[in-house]
Amino acid sequence: MNLNENPLEQFPSFYFQDNEWKDYNGDNTNNNEEFTKQFILNDINNLQNNKIGIKIGTLNVLHDKDPFFSKPILRNIERYNFTINLLQNENFDILCLNEVTTTFLNLIQNNSFFKNNYYFSDIVVTKNCKEQFKNLKTKNKTLLKEGGNLILSKFPINKLFIFKIEENIRPVIYSYFNYNLNKTFIVISAHTSGYEKNFKKRKEQLQKIINILNINENKNINYLLLGDLNIHLPIEEETIKEINCKDLCNFTKDYTFDSWNNSLIQCKYFGMEIRRMRLDRILLNNNYNNCNNNLITTIHCNRGVELFANQPIYKYLKENNLKEDNDKLLNVPFWWKYIFGLFHSRDKEDYLFCSDHFGLKTTIIECTSESVLRELLEKNKEEHKEGGDGMNEDEQEDEGPKYSNHRRKIVISLLTIGFVISLVTGLCLHLFNIK
Numbered sequence: 001m002n003l004n005e006n007p008l009e010q011f012p013s014f015y016f017q018d019n020e021w022k023d024y025n026g027d028n029t030n031n032n033e034e035f036t037k038q039f040i041l042n043d044i045n046n047l048q049n050n051k052i053g054i055k056i057g058t059l060n061v062l063h064d065k066d067p068f069f070s071k072p073i074l075r076n077i078e079r080y081n082f083t084i085n086l087l088q089n090e091n092f093d094i095l096c097l098n099e100v101t102t103t104f105l106n107l108i109q110n111n112s113f114f115k116n117n118y119y120f121s122d123i124v125v126t127k128n129c130k131e132q133f134k135n136l137k138t139k140n141k142t143l144l145k146e147g148g149n150l151i152l153s154k155f156p157i158n159k160l161f162i163f164k165i166e167e168n169i170r171p172v173i174y175s176y177f178n179y180n181l182n183k184t185f186i187v188i189s190a191h192t193s194g195y196e197k198n199f200k201k202r203k204e205q206l207q208k209i210i211n212i213l214n215i216n217e218n219k220n221i222n223y224l225l226l227g228d229l230n231i232h233l234p235i236e237e238e239t240i241k242e243i244n245c246k247d248l249c250n251f252t253k254d255y256t257f258d259s260w261n262n263s264l265i266q267c268k269y270f271g272m273e274i275r276r277m278r279l280d281r282i283l284l285n286n287n288y289n290n291c292n293n294n295l296i297t298t299i300h301c302n303r304g305v306e307l308f309a310n311q312p313i314y315k316y317l318k319e320n321n322l323k324e325d326n327d328k329l330l331n332v333p334f335w336w337k338y339i340f341g342l343f344h345s346r347d348k349e350d351y352l353f354c355s356d357h358f359g360l361k362t363t364i365i366e367c368t369s370e371s372v373l374r375e376l377l378e379k380n381k382e383e384h385k386e387g388g389d390g391m392n393e394d395e396q397e398d399e400g401p402k403y404s405n406h407r408r409k410i411v412i413s414l415l416t417i418g419f420v421i422s423l424v425t426g427l428c429l430h431l432f433n434i435k
Contacts, residue, residue: 007163007212008161008162008163008174008212009161009162009163010159010160010161011121011140011160011161011162012024012025012026012139012140012160013026013119013120013121013153013156013157013160013175014119014120014121014122014123014139015118015119015120016109016115016116021109021115021123024119024156024157026156026157026158026159026160026176027158030156030158030178031178031179031180031181032155032156032158032177032178032179034154034155035054035155035177035178035179035185036179036180038051038052038053038054038093039053039054039179039180039185039364039365039366040179040180040365040366040368041053041365041366041367041368041372041376042368042369042372043372044372044375044376044379047376047379052365053363053364053365054093054094054363054364054365055090055091055092055093055094055361055362055363056092056093056094056095056096056187056224056226056282056361056362056363056364057087057090057092057094057095057096057308057359057360057361057362058095058096058097058098058189058226058227058228058280058282058359058360058361059083059087059095059096059097059098059280059308059309059354059355059357059358059359059360060097060098060099060191060227060228060256060279060280060355060356060357060359061080061083061097061098061099061100061104061147061354061355062074062079062099062354062355062356062357063099063100063101063146063147064076064077064080064101064103064104065101065145065146065147070268072333073267073268074264074268075331075333075352076103077103077107078330078331078352079313079352079353079354079355080103080104080107081107082313082316082352082354083104083309083354083355084107084108084111084114086308086309086316086354087108087114088111088113088114089320090308090361092152092154092361093153093154093155094151094152094153094154094155094175094187095118095151095152095153096149096150096151096173096187096189096226096227097149097150097151097152097189098147098149098170098189098191098227098228099146099147099148099191099228100143100147100148100149100150101143101146101147102124102136102137102138102143103136104147105122105123105124105136105138105143105150106124106136108152109123109124114152117154118152118153118154119152119153119154119155119156119157120150120151120152121140121142121149121150121151121152121157121160121173121175121189122138122139122140122141122142122143122148122150123138123139124136124137124138125137125138125139140162142162142170142171142173143170144168144170147170148170148171148191149170149171149172149173149189149190149191149227150173150189151173151175151187151189153175153177153187155177157175157176157177158176158177158178158184159174159175159176160173160174160175160176161173161174161176162174163208163209163212165205165208165209166205169191169192169193169205170190170191172188172189172190172209173188173189173190174186174187174188174213175187175188175189183222184221184222185222185223185224186213186221186222186223186224187223187224187226188209188223188224188225188226188227189226189227190205190209190225190226190227190229191227191228191229191230192205192206192228192229192230192231193205193230194230194279195230196232196233198230199233199235199236202229202230202231202236202239203236203239203242206229206239206243207242207243209225209243210225210243210244210245210285221285221287222285222287222299223284223285224282224283224284224364225245225281225282225283225284225285226280226281226282226283226360227280227281228256228279228280228357229279229280229281229283230279231278231279231281232257232277232278232279240281240283243283244285244286244287245283245284245285245286246283246284246286247281247282247283248282248283248284248301248304248305248362249278249281249282249304249305249360254278254305254307254360255276255277255278255358256277256278256279256280256307256357256358256359256360257275257276257277257278257279257280257356257357257358258276258277258310258358259273259274259275259276260274260276261310262310262353262356262358263312263351263352263353264351264352264353264355264356265356266351267336267351268356279357280357280358280359280360281360282305282360282362284299299364299365299366299367301362301363301364304362305360305361305362306360306361306362307358307359307360307361308358308359308360308361309353309354309355309357309358309359310353310358310359311353312349312350312351312352312353313330313350313352313353313354314330314349314350314352317330330349330350330352332349332350336350336351337350
């Protein structure tokens with residue numbers, strides 16, 4: 001794809017019908033009636049009478065392209081099956097996933113719930129879910145070696161664009177939804193470069209993702225940017241403002257990468273990771289609040305942004321009464337059950353989470369008048385008071401170290417110690433041989 005000539009390239013989405021996957025090329029002139037019906041709130045009473053609001057979520061599912069020694073720890077297929085089950089129970093209207101590999105995509109597109117209810121931004125080219133997971137290819141070619149971005153939508157996608165920022169960066173997915181006769185809402189799934197050293201590069205990538213919209217569309221477009229954006233340095237909060245967006249998450253301690261509360265992180269990094277970071281975000285463009293024909297339109301998060309997939313899988317099974325289902329029993333490894341688990345105070349039964357990231361979810365609504373918005377905000381305040389202040393014990397504790405890469409320091413320290421010991425040992429042996 002030549003970025004200079006055609007930075008945004010249109011592709012089909014896919015849906016399952018008559019026992020086969022079909023291309024859906026969209027229709028930019030069509031009004032998405034179901035999307036309009038759920039998204040627009042004209043009367044506060046409609047909240048009780050109809051399903052109002054678009055439930056949207058994002059999750060980095062953690063790719064399965066690991067070194068051989070990590071595979072017994074990450075238990076990828078087992079973990080993926082539970083993740084798909086959890087996503088099904090969440091029942092999102094629109095779902096954005098990061099680090100999706102052909103292995104995960106093959107599993108989710110062959111799940112009856114997802115293939116019968118969702119449009120996919122990409123699918124694996126296979127007719128048999130039992131086909132070997134190796135060397136699978138996708139139609140839109142959006143998945144790199146360590147996975148890519150995926151959008152699943154219950155609503156038809158009017159237009160689907162793919163933007164390849166750089167050669168080795170996962171392509172960004174733009175899904176367009178037409179609603180209310182003449183409006184368009186865009187959901188963007190992205191995964192930017194990680195690590196502290198790449199914060200400038202990350203800023204450039206975010207600017208490209210947004211600027212390409214300003215080039216190809218009018219300036220009054222409305223969009224959500226979701227995914228593992230790897231934003232975690234204090235200075236990067238300013239980047240969000242510079243790209244004319246706002247973070248929909250109300251709490252600064254909603255860590256999506258949390259080594260304190262995710263035992264999979266501790267096992268994956270052999271206890272050398274201690275950081276807590278808000279790597280995943282849901283960003284809304286600031287242009288959304290605008291005046292159109294003297295009618296104020298604004299977007300509102302009905303219940304704020306919440307974490308999901310933020311507990312060990314065994315607890316999820318217990319809470320959903322799935323423990324007695326033999327197909328859903330966890331294969332807890334011997335080394336955890338009888339050795340390490342005995343010394344782990346929090347998750348003795350099993351350490352496995354769906355991912356090393358927690359997910360984010362919210363419900364978005366467009367209010368077509370200022371009075372409806374005020375009523376909705378008042379209603380949410382009352383519900384918030386009844387439910388408490390929403391702060392749990394973890395959010396009240398000390399933040400702890402978040403930004404320094406302690407894994408690197410520990411590895412360097414161990415290598416240095418090893419080198420010094422080897423040097424001293426070699427010197428002693430040399431002196432001994434001389435004598």
